[in-house]
Amino acid sequence: MPCQCSTVEEVTEEQVLEIVRRNQGRPGPLIPILDEVQNLIGWLPKWAIVAVAKGLGIPVADVYGVASFYHFFRLVPPGKTKIQVCMGTACYVRGAKQILESLERKLGVHAGETTADRRFTLEAVRCVGACSLAPVIVTGDVTHGSVTTTKLDKILESCDRQG
Numbered sequence: 001m002p003c004q005c006s007t008v009e010e011v012t013e014e015q016v017l018e019i020v021r022r023n024q025g026r027p028g029p030l031i032p033i034l035d036e037v038q039n040l041i042g043w044l045p046k047w048a049i050v051a052v053a054k055g056l057g058i059p060v061a062d063v064y065g066v067a068s069f070y071h072f073f074r075l076v077p078p079g080k081t082k083i084q085v086c087m088g089t090a091c092y093v094r095g096a097k098q099i100l101e102s103l104e105r106k107l108g109v110h111a112g113e114t115t116a117d118r119r120f121t122l123e124a125v126r127c128v129g130a131c132s133l134a135p136v137i138v139t140g141d142v143t144h145g146s147v148t149t150t151k152l153d154k155i156l157e158s159c160d161r162q163g
């Protein structure tokens with residue numbers, strides 16, 4: 001399944017400014033604005049941060065400071081396939097931590113990071129709603145249940161076919 005995010009080229013500064021305008025009146029608008037912009041683009045490129053600052057009439061450094069402080073904001077583009085490792089209780093007690101550690105070793109990144117070749121972004125997430133299949137990982141739009149560390153190579157190979 002191809003990435004569902006818009007590409008940077010498809011999103012305009014005007015769309016970002018429209019998000020700013022819609023949220024401007026609410027208290028503490030910066031985080032919801034950045035969240036909406038990230039959902040639209042898939043990450044927070046420099047031009048979008050500049051546009052948010054322009055729309056709010058505040059320094060770019062202030063916007064960047066908030067965007068870089070919170071781990072859920074991405075300042076680099078996500079990988080082609082997002083791998084989410086469920087760390088909810090049901091998955092955790094069935095080995096999610098070992099699965100996450102194994103993926104970190106195989107991919108050479110920590111949770112929250114993207115591989116250098118931009119193939120994968122690895123994330124540790126809360127319950128994905130498939131507890132009966134625990135432990136669960138989600139690659140793109142595909143949910144994999146009863147995952148073991150020995151199944152990970154095959155799952156990673158299948159990601160290339162998803163794209």
Ligand code: FES
Pocket residue numbers: 086087088089090091092126127128129130131132134135136
């Ligand atoms: S705890 Fe993992 S799917 Fe619910």
